[in-house]
Amino acid sequence: MFYIYIIATIVFILLVLYSFLYEPTNFKLSEINVLVEDKNQEINPETTELKNNARKPFLSILHLSDFHLRKNFKGRKLFNFVRGLGRLEPDFIFITGDLLGGADVDYLIEMLSPLRAKEGKYAIFGVHDHYDKALVEFLKNMFKRKRRYNRENDIEYLIKRLKQNGIEVLINEKRSLPINRSGIKNVEIIGLDDPVIEKMDIDKAFSDSFKEDINLKLESKTNYKKIYESVFRLKKDKIHRLHEKDKLRIVLLHTPDSDSIISLARRKADIIFCGHTHGGQVRLPFIGAIISGCKIKTKFASGLFYFKDAVLFITRGLGEGRYTPFRFYCQPEANLVRIYK
Numbered sequence: 001m002f003y004i005y006i007i008a009t010i011v012f013i014l015l016v017l018y019s020f021l022y023e024p025t026n027f028k029l030s031e032i033n034v035l036v037e038d039k040n041q042e043i044n045p046e047t048t049e050l051k052n053n054a055r056k057p058f059l060s061i062l063h064l065s066d067f068h069l070r071k072n073f074k075g076r077k078l079f080n081f082v083r084g085l086g087r088l089e090p091d092f093i094f095i096t097g098d099l100l101g102g103a104d105v106d107y108l109i110e111m112l113s114p115l116r117a118k119e120g121k122y123a124i125f126g127v128h129d130h131y132d133k134a135l136v137e138f139l140k141n142m143f144k145r146k147r148r149y150n151r152e153n154d155i156e157y158l159i160k161r162l163k164q165n166g167i168e169v170l171i172n173e174k175r176s177l178p179i180n181r182s183g184i185k186n187v188e189i190i191g192l193d194d195p196v197i198e199k200m201d202i203d204k205a206f207s208d209s210f211k212e213d214i215n216l217k218l219e220s221k222t223n224y225k226k227i228y229e230s231v232f233r234l235k236k237d238k239i240h241r242l243h244e245k246d247k248l249r250i251v252l253l254h255t256p257d258s259d260s261i262i263s264l265a266r267r268k269a270d271i272i273f274c275g276h277t278h279g280g281q282v283r284l285p286f287i288g289a290i291i292s293g294c295k296i297k298t299k300f301a302s303g304l305f306y307f308k309d310a311v312l313f314i315t316r317g318l319g320e321g322r323y324t325p326f327r328f329y330c331q332p333e334a335n336l337v338r339i340y341k
Contacts, residue, residue, distance in 0.1 A: 027332050028333045033339075034337060036248070065254075069319065092122070096273055097276065100132075102322055112165055129153060131150075131153060133149050170189070172204045176189075187250065190252070190269070206267050231265045231307060239306070243270060250269075250270065256277065257294055269310050271310070271311045271313065271339075273315075280293070281330055282327070
């Protein structure tokens with residue numbers, strides 16, 4: 001019996017070291033392929049797979065999220081990993097929130113400074129960019145979600161410093177960029193603020209494109225269930241039909257709240273990039289994420305999903321919260337996303 005206790009103690013210590021020291025710093029660059037086609041084009045099932053690199057992507061995106069940057073051992077390793085991504089030079093860089101976690105803004109800017117993009121760098125914010133949560137607030141939030149916190153960050157200074165580094169922050173706004181590749185003439189990038197703290201304004205962001213008021217709160221429960229099942233219905237063929245000819249509409253959203261995803265799908269978003277979940281942060285073999293950290297099913301806690309009307313990509317992100325600095329079977333990642341047509 002004594003030996004069993006010894007073995008159990010050793011296993012426990014190894015699991016703690018793995019979860020708190022190894023896995024959170026085991027950074028990875030994951031490569032993701034997304035396949036799209038024109039709205040009315042006939043799809044040949046044989047063309048829905050990318051074989052032997054026969055195609056070339058018409059767009060490349062470096063997706064970064066959830067740094068929760070601190071100046072500890074893990075933060076220094078993250079600092080070096082992100083700076084090393086400067087070698088990639090994709091078309092776009094998207095940063096989907098929760099950049100800060102205790103480190104000052106200048107340290108963040110120094111980390112991001114080597115990153116280059118041919119067409120543009122864009123960022124949105126999450127809860128931790130707006131607020132510096134105290135421990136007691138974090139604990140209370142576990143039982144009842146808060147919409148406001150006492151310590152506000154200097155958002156204006158953060159926006160200013162990011163802009164000086166060539167990163168444009170989108171707060172419920174849209175950018176339309178001319179591009180002429182593979183029949184795509186325009187890329188529309190819509191950046192939303194965080195829905196968890198009620199700063200997201202979809203109507204404002206889409207004001208030039210959609211005039212109708214789509215308010216899910218007014219939907220009956222029965223109708224909402226039908227809408228949810230329709231939007232989150234996974235497609236068998238891994239290809240997305242663009243909603244508009246010659247246009248690719250991309251949305252950046254920190255928290256993949258299911259109501260927000262439904263609203264975006266109904267507004268004809270083509271690809272939605274999200275963070276926040278940390279992939280569940282704790283995953284189990286054959287089971288996956290235990291929690292998602294927001295109002296979305298755990299099976300969607302991370303990964304690429306082709307739904308009926310939109311593509312959703314949720315990254316596992318690169319960091320963890322200040323008060324939950326661990327990961328288990330959930331490798332932190334940056335993502336190089338290539339879009340093919």
